[in-house]
Amino acid sequence: MLDNLKFKLDKIPKKSGVYLWKDKIGNVIYVGKAKNLFNRTHQYFLNNINAKTNELVDNIYDVDFIVSKNDNDALILEFNLINKYKPKFNILLKENNNYPYIVLTNELNPRLIYTRNYKKFKGKYFGPLASNTMNKYSIYNLLQRLFPLRKCSSLPKKSCLYYDMKMCLAPCVNKIGKNEYDIIIKQINDFFSGNNRQILLTLKNKEKIESKNLNYEQAQKYLELIKAINSLKDNVRVNVQLNSNQKIDIVGYFIKDNYLTIMIHSYIKGKLLEVNKQITEMYSDVNELLSSYLNQYYQNNLNKPSYLYIRDKIELINDIAIINPVKGKFSELISNANVNAEQYFKSNYLVYQKQKQNNELAYEELKKLLNVDNLSLIHAFDMSSLFHKDKIGVMIGLENGTFNKKLYRKFIIKNDSSQGDTQYMYEVATRQYKRMVNEQQSLPNLIIVDGGINQINAIILALKTLSLDKIIPVIGLSKNKMHKTDSIVLSNNHKIALEKKSGLYFYLFNIQEEVHRFAINFNRSKRKIK
Numbered sequence: 001m002l003d004n005l006k007f008k009l010d011k012i013p014k015k016s017g018v019y020l021w022k023d024k025i026g027n028v029i030y031v032g033k034a035k036n037l038f039n040r041t042h043q044y045f046l047n048n049i050n051a052k053t054n055e056l057v058d059n060i061y062d063v064d065f066i067v068s069k070n071d072n073d074a075l076i077l078e079f080n081l082i083n084k085y086k087p088k089f090n091i092l093l094k095e096n097n098n099y100p101y102i103v104l105t106n107e108l109n110p111r112l113i114y115t116r117n118y119k120k121f122k123g124k125y126f127g128p129l130a131s132n133t134m135n136k137y138s139i140y141n142l143l144q145r146l147f148p149l150r151k152c153s154s155l156p157k158k159s160c161l162y163y164d165m166k167m168c169l170a171p172c173v174n175k176i177g178k179n180e181y182d183i184i185i186k187q188i189n190d191f192f193s194g195n196n197r198q199i200l201l202t203l204k205n206k207e208k209i210e211s212k213n214l215n216y217e218q219a220q221k222y223l224e225l226i227k228a229i230n231s232l233k234d235n236v237r238v239n240v241q242l243n244s245n246q247k248i249d250i251v252g253y254f255i256k257d258n259y260l261t262i263m264i265h266s267y268i269k270g271k272l273l274e275v276n277k278q279i280t281e282m283y284s285d286v287n288e289l290l291s292s293y294l295n296q297y298y299q300n301n302l303n304k305p306s307y308l309y310i311r312d313k314i315e316l317i318n319d320i321a322i323i324n325p326v327k328g329k330f331s332e333l334i335s336n337a338n339v340n341a342e343q344y345f346k347s348n349y350l351v352y353q354k355q356k357q358n359n360e361l362a363y364e365e366l367k368k369l370l371n372v373d374n375l376s377l378i379h380a381f382d383m384s385s386l387f388h389k390d391k392i393g394v395m396i397g398l399e400n401g402t403f404n405k406k407l408y409r410k411f412i413i414k415n416d417s418s419q420g421d422t423q424y425m426y427e428v429a430t431r432q433y434k435r436m437v438n439e440q441q442s443l444p445n446l447i448i449v450d451g452g453i454n455q456i457n458a459i460i461l462a463l464k465t466l467s468l469d470k471i472i473p474v475i476g477l478s479k480n481k482m483h484k485t486d487s488i489v490l491s492n493n494h495k496i497a498l499e500k501k502s503g504l505y506f507y508l509f510n511i512q513e514e515v516h517r518f519a520i521n522f523n524r525s526k527r528k529i530k
Contacts, residue, residue, distance in 0.1 A: 011347030252337025
């Protein structure tokens with residue numbers, strides 16, 4: 001097991017939630033749900049696991065997790081994330097295998113509906129009902145018997161058997177007043193809020209009678225209903241899915257030991273599908289840091305939310321509505337994001353500190369290796385395309401050896417005749433450094449490209465057009481036949497082999513992985529917008 005992975009696993013909380021196994025390039029390869037995240041994730045690394053699990057474990061390089069309020073929320077989140085990532089080690093669910101809801105319609109004569117299609121009906125949604133402890137349809141049938149709302153989709157001309165059985169008020173033949181409906185609606189709301197003591201007492205009495213008469217099968221059904229109803233209070237929320245027409249971001253954070261951990265939960269089409277997090281050292285007050293970070297984050301994010309919910313008063317330059325709730329479901333969602341920020345800090349703080357220390361050592365080693373005194377600003381480039389379409393390039397920046405997202409840049413290749421990474425790289429580097437020269441910005445002390453001498457020469461050619469080729473050194477990171485990074489390539493095509501377990505190797509590898517991740521994500525988001 002990799003050291004970084006071991007650090008994270010040792011700090012995972014013993015709480016309900018969802019875990020995401022990732023491969024070496026950060027792709028999600030498995031999404032799982034657990035009542036105890038710590039115990040479940042550690043089980044994968046026991047000696048007696050089966051061959052299929054071994055295959056998954058062999059591909060695990062990293063882990064992420066999201067703490068949920070309860071097991072029901074974890075099930076829903078697992079379902080949403082599997083549908084989003086479609087991980088290769090998950091059994092993918094069918095499109096119509098959604099969790100059910102019970103809907104109290106807002107029609108003139110309301111009814112209760114059991115559905116798996118959220119927002120299909122107009123009314124108040126209870127659910128989704130995801131917990132395995134519930135017999136969902138049995139609860140629905142119980143509600144149909146308890147509350148005498150109409151059962152038919154359209155009113156008939158005469159009453160039916162449900163009216164004779166006192167299971168329907170029969171608005172088809174009777175005039176039902178609003179006050180009468182209000183009483184029933186309040187009873188239904190109370191039922192889902194956990195105020196169902198009388199109903200439970202009735203079911204318990206029936207279970208005892210059936211047991212006494214040796215009708216154990218019927219008694220068991222009553223016991224299952226009682227168990228399911230008891231689980232409703234903790235597991236069922238009203239309208240837990242948010243407005244499906246808008247992207248909504250929930251921002252939480254956690255502060256400890258002069259470190260700020262920021263957690264952004266993104267709800268897309270009403271479902272929690274993206275989680276972004278960051279640990280950073282605090283050099284100013286929390287409001288200033290949050291404003292600075294979020295402005296950078298949304299500047300580089302093509303898919304901005306319509307609304308951002310956060311406890312603090314912050315200012316954004318982007319056209320995003322900021323809401324500061326003090327109570328209600330959005331306040332609860334912020335609290336959950338705060339919990340996840342705390343858990344992320346606890347499980348990643350040591351990793352963060354170790355990486356920071358290793359980076360500082362590797363940074364000094366790189367300066368010595370390249371015989372340069374100053375590497376305060378480093379740029380790294382990568383290109384991405386799909387069959388020479390959707391051609392893009394990206395650049396990331398490091399200040400004093402640390403990634404700085406303020407310096408990240410995205411480029412759409414403008415020259416349609418360009419074919420291949422070297423031509424893309426020439427265009428991107430020319431545009432980037434022409435702008436920096438015109439704006440009299442500080443130039444980098446080193447440029448890193450993902451590739452060998454051809455990519456290096458493309459950058460140097462671009463620098464030469466601006467008379468910068470003698471000023472900024474360029475190196476490449478080349479791969480072996482197994483497509484593994486193994487050496488630094490200098491501009492004279494001399495190669496310096498990298499020791500696979502050295503701090504310098506991991507430092508350069510992380511730069512390579514970060515710029516690659518940035519390029520892939522930009523390419524994907526660009527294709528989604530089309």
